[in-house]
Amino acid sequence: MLAGLIFAIDEAVDRPGTLAATLPFGGMTLLEYQVRLLTGAGAGQVMVAVGRMTPALLNAVNRAVKRGAHVEVVRSAEEASEKIPPDARVLVLADGLVTTDPVIDRMAAEGAEALLVTDDPQSPAAIERLDMKDCWAGIARVTGKQLGEIATMPADYDFQSALLRVAVQAGAEHVMLTPGWAKSGHVVERSAGALATRGNAVLAALTERRTSWADRWVFNRIARMTLPWLTTRNVPGWALEAGGIALALGALGGIGWGWPGAGMVAALVSAALLAGGAAMAALGGQPKRADAMEIGITILFGAATLAVGAMTRIGTGDWTPFVLAIVAVAAQILVERSPVRHKRWWSSPAAHLLALTPFVLAHCATIGLAGIATYAFATLAAAVEGSREKA
Secondary structure (H helix, E strand, C coil): CEEEEECCEEEEEEEEEHHHHHEEEEEEEEEHHHHHHHHHCCCEEEEECCCCCCHHHHHHHHHHHHHCEEEEECCCCHHHHHHCCCCCCEEEEEECCCCCCCHHHCCCCCCCCCEECCCCCCCCCCCCCCCCCEEEEEEEEEEEEEEEECHHHCCCCCCHHHHHHHHHHHCCEEEECCHHHHCCCEEEEEHHHHHHHHHHHHHHHHHHHCCHHHHHHHHHHHHHHHHHHHHHCHHHHHHHHHHHHHHHHHHHHHHHHHCCCHHHHHHHHHHHHHHHHHHHHHHHHHHHHHHHHHHHHHHHHHHHHHHHHHHHHHHHCHHHHHHHHHHHHHHHHHHHHHCCCCCCCCHHHHHHHHHHHHHHCCCCCHHHHHHHHHHHHHHHHHHHHHHHHCC
């Protein structure tokens, strides 16, 4: 069994009286984000170690519970040990820790005790020195039994430091913080302003889940520029999703009513909104919702492409555009189902929308459809070849 333990004791350095755990982060509080990370890694229950209870902390815990997480507040190691079985693996997050899913997944893996460390004492992730070489970087994997050991210590001990000492004495593995993890936003921060910046870095890392050239150079960049602005204003993710769906319907209506250029431009904006909604859903610990937005972009591409092919056929009396549209959509669907890791140059629904739009605007839809059909077929051939090499 995997359980989580989050420390929420220290105050924010720039907001006296406010716990760092309750500072805004990515459209939620830092505590809610940490709970999301732990439950996403498989933690069945999450303990929040507090020194005092504040209304903001209580509200954050209640919101996390409403999202389906099993969260309880504890005031000591004794309380925590009573709630967590001795044989459970416990993933500990330091007060004010910001990190990402890959780091959590690595530390949540099966195994004995482990400590995430850095050998740079000046690193913003360095919390407490463990030995002459390494400093603790904010995540520890211990056992429920070790929580019980701390519970027997004198009442004036520091819970977090004692937990580290017990892990070190047990010979915990040192897992080095990689440059990639640090770059993606792993840090310990208790400043409201700095947390907002770190939230933007985590959002930027989440946009990188979409790796095609169109996403990398266009849609991801749009998301990185707009998502921080949206989250600081508490714009909900569903607003992006609703806007994307409305624009998608408008795009199809525009194409059907004889305005294919305007329809394709609306489809591009719709794809950007859905991509942003997917990133916000991922930040909020809703991977299924994020995946649904990605599927929505694929459906939008298919519907818009077939609509352009159909309207071009009606306008010219030639079946070629519609056949090309069918080929492009069918080939891309097969590409999406390929188990091979997609390469950056491969076609994607977003890339097709981006490539087709200029041709439609220039009243050369048939040429554009031929181009994306060829592109999708070439990608499918590469995917099939990659599958053969993997086999």
